[in-house]
Amino acid sequence: MRVGVLTGGGDCPGLNAVIRAVVRKGVQEYGHEFTGFRDGWRGLLDGRSVRLDIPAVRGILPRGGTILGSSRTNPLKEEDGVARIRQTLAEQRIEALITIGGEDTLGVAARLCADHAVRCVGVPKTIDNDLSATDYTFGFDTAVNIATEAIDRLHTTAESHMRVLVVEVMGRHAGWIALHSGLAGGANVILIPEQRFDVDQVCAWVNSRFRASYAPIVVVAEGAMPKDGDLVLKDGSLDSFGHVRLSGVGEWLSKEIERRTGNEARTTVLGHVQRGGTPSAFDRWLATRFGLHAVDAVHEGDFGTMVALRGTDIVRVPLAQATARLKTVNPELYAEVGVFFG
Amino acid sequence: MRVGVLTGGGDCPGLNAVIRAVVRKGVQEYGHEFTGFRDGWRGLLDGRSVRLDIPAVRGILPRGGTILGSSRTNPLKEEDGVARIRQTLAEQRIEALITIGGEDTLGVAARLCADHAVRCVGVPKTIDNDLSATDYTFGFDTAVNIATEAIDRLHTTAESHMRVLVVEVMGRHAGWIALHSGLAGGANVILIPEQRFDVDQVCAWVNSRFRASYAPIVVVAEGAMPKDGDLVLKDGSLDSFGHVRLSGVGEWLSKEIERRTGNEARTTVLGHVQRGGTPSAFDRWLATRFGLHAVDAVHEGDFGTMVALRGTDIVRVPLAQATARLKTVNPELYAEVGVFFG
Amino acid sequence: MRVGVLTGGGDCPGLNAVIRAVVRKGVQEYGHEFTGFRDGWRGLLDGRSVRLDIPAVRGILPRGGTILGSSRTNPLKEEDGVARIRQTLAEQRIEALITIGGEDTLGVAARLCADHAVRCVGVPKTIDNDLSATDYTFGFDTAVNIATEAIDRLHTTAESHMRVLVVEVMGRHAGWIALHSGLAGGANVILIPEQRFDVDQVCAWVNSRFRASYAPIVVVAEGAMPKDGDLVLKDGSLDSFGHVRLSGVGEWLSKEIERRTGNEARTTVLGHVQRGGTPSAFDRWLATRFGLHAVDAVHEGDFGTMVALRGTDIVRVPLAQATARLKTVNPELYAEVGVFFG
């Protein structure tokens, strides 16, 4: 069988581990042949591909990013997108596709599979961990470790100087990275997109921490928003979502805390550092097992499915589930970690 | 309520995170008071304890080891052990115990709870991940990351020189660390205690790897054993389990591979490096949540239970389950990773 | 002999290693007694101190920050500052001071020693490495390693996506951290405070890198400034040094590159992460040897001196040299690394 592989969306540690596992097992155990499409759906539209044999995937396990490149191209929004994809598949005699990506990439795969008879198996990927169909996505553990290590380092300053330390981490729509790294790093405040924050409450936690003679560490997800947009607007420092983006919520919050509490604040913005570099052992394990099971699904002809983690097992769920619902931090869990605030 | 806390068995990254979470939540939310017993059951026998209030647990989250000390003392094997424990509890007016430990420690807790009305809640701990009642134990992820990083480094030499590189990792009875780190590190052979290995098969994998112009990396759990004890005995290099221990199975295997294949082999023995240092973010998250839920169980009077991980949830299971069955690597899972051998 | 120890200025990995070495050698070899003053010169003004014996310095070698605390207090600017210091020294019968700090702290020590007969030995400390009297200061190597690791991670994204990645690192007046981490991390542009940068030249390098199909990584020291303030002013985004600080030069430069090249840019601001956490092995070695030699200088009565690194030797130089001249990146060295730009 000839099988295509593509990676879509933002980069994420573990993509290469999936590709390697797919090819190793598919070639060795099933005798399949693999073609990698360049830059996500873009390569399938344009017919740009590379051969994926065992030498091609050697040494890529510990490498971040994706050897296939990626893009945010949505072929369903391109003129003749579906036709061009079907043509590429026909020309290259590709019988099945393994699509590795997030909500967008898998949503396209689900549509192609359901409506256009393109035989797809999905592998879920998002550094934000916000796909509801799986316990965890790979890349997330790596990002959390990087953010936690940064918070660990800030504690040194927190013990020696009386400054507020604000760390902005990834998470536009879900606060998983902030929650896990903030808890693991022993942060004194954790702010997530799921719940608008009250700057005065943040300042109260900050002051309470200072009273214990330690400097406070505030972890804020990039998508977290203050409760009262109006109040903020009056300062001239935030008039819209776009304006916050100008300097980021972390920088904005530092200024607000300085203004309201009179304490100096310093900001760290980790940015893409969180999604780069070598995957953690957990992410390599998860990504590899996803790859092994995805190729099993292809081999068994179980299309329209996606691999997912349930406990310690890899299971298959319908592809449509991948995009059914954003997995956000529920209020109970957020409350559970609130015992460490202040 | 006055609650005692103790840590037993070998050290394991995350113990301090459990203690901190127990105290933070117990004091702040429930108003309990906490006493830490020194050196596991030993401190309970001898009445040696320290007060655990919030300042006492400050800053311990990222620190490996246990601020309470540990021991392998089994009070059920000490003269008047149960009576002495009951006396200490009475004198210090301790109404419940949170016992953090592995099979041995939790086995004692189960017995004390069932037979002697000592009110216990357990928190499972083993770096080897071999407790069947929980998806994962804390400490394991840290150990796997350390071993994986070591294997990553060996690949550099494997690419530049033609040497066999043998890494001995922890795991006396279960091969979880070898399996996870070997997979994550891209090892060419993984040997676990669950399945006796055939040295000739190992040499065949080694030679097959050399033919691809890369040097092989062999990961071996400290408890892995060769298939044919007799064969080995004849070499004069292994006459009993004890003799293998003299130099360790890693060193022994290196010599055998050198002898049988004619290739140079080098050994790395990570030893206690795997169980030390700061816990990974995952282990801190898991240990902290175990602590939060253990104190909930105490507060609700749900004794004779143990906290456990199921998927992403913390649940309670009977303490007796902790020791019911060693969780070993099952043959299907071991076969799954076999695609990467050679 | 009774000897006082203090740490002044910003925190810096290695301070504790100096303190430990001073105490270990001073107590064991010379039988001296040590007193640590809290929060730099502030503790000496207020008579706040702690006893420093061998148990007090146990386990502090790998810990960032300073167990003594620090401050930026300049006693020469305090009312009766010198008199209060002399009084504290007399009351506590302190015969000599080991002062660990940067330009400010050591400048005060030099003055006290020269003008007021306070017997001082200095240990140079600055994470920025900008003291001319010594080859390196401790803390610098740690900061460079942290920044380099962050740049390494960004390469993953640089290989998979076509975005400009801007990293702002420490260095208000000297570009050593930017230069070393930029070189070690393989950055495509390095901007330092010593030489005002031309945004158009930066954009030219960025575009040249894109033409090689890789995304550019730009490392900018926090104190780097664009050449043409006026041009910038017209954008309304930079009207003074203070205004750049609002969002930092990194964020500002990202916006400018986006505006001028049309490419997306992402910013990482490492902030205090660079000065926290455990010191690198080199910094522990250097800080420890500085401590050992500082206590030798005290023992030999060689006051008014400062320890310094020359090659692999620790030497003594006059304290006044510490503040004589800021050690900045010279144009030849900056030109040497220019071969890697673009």
Next chain:
Amino acid sequence: MRVGVLTGGGDCPGLNAVIRAVVRKGVQEYGHEFTGFRDGWRGLLDGRSVRLDIPAVRGILPRGGTILGSSRTNPLKEEDGVARIRQTLAEQRIEALITIGGEDTLGVAARLCADHAVRCVGVPKTIDNDLSATDYTFGFDTAVNIATEAIDRLHTTAESHMRVLVVEVMGRHAGWIALHSGLAGGANVILIPEQRFDVDQVCAWVNSRFRASYAPIVVVAEGAMPKDGDLVLKDGSLDSFGHVRLSGVGEWLSKEIERRTGNEARTTVLGHVQRGGTPSAFDRWLATRFGLHAVDAVHEGDFGTMVALRGTDIVRVPLAQATARLKTVNPELYAEVGVFFG
């Protein structure tokens, strides 16, 4: 000008950084062309080479090992070795050679240059830091950091359990790695090849440490030897240098300490882990600058020289100096760190 490049001897983090710097500067600034010979002198004997242009050296800066491969081949001991080298150089019209290696590789280069008119510039490389002509060699700082991190982790166990922890690090003839990592890691005993050790003295330090209620950490260089070979011989466990190698001096010493003190001991043998993986920032800086200056020397026709570090400067010294004298730890320096033993 056509310039050849080769790497000889054991692998060492930073080799690729040298190659990259040589090619980047040589091509961009001087317009030279570069040829890399495979597997050290072996490739020059056999005429196996690859073209080294700028794309060929892209992305190699952070990678350990050497893209050219290495060997221990000594062409002066091969039949017609010199003639074959001269023939390869003539056929490929190579006018100069940059030889990157240790004592052996540079010794050959010195001879070829002096006696056979092969125009060579040397770059010193040894992970053991035992070349007297340069303050430091690249690779050493990386190895010391890895060993120090391992020792750091062992402290966790040392604080929780009463076990002796023995770490064997690299260093056959010189104790630099043991000395630096032992000091940086806060070891209680450091044993180096330069000075035979007295096992009873080691046991005395071990016991003294136990009395302070901490477990001792013993760092031993692989080439360290006990004082009294005879005593050891009687145990049947060490009859010659070769026999120690059977299990390594670390394992041997653990057994001896157990036997003599009655305390349990555990061994860690880091092995090739120390020479693998990505170079530290310092090593990348040093290796890159060595490369830049080596290509300058070639360009200026300054053959028979080697680049070297003096303080913060890169200088040139005669190639013959590289092999003049092994740089070992002098007794004064070893005595300086002795204050931390026990």
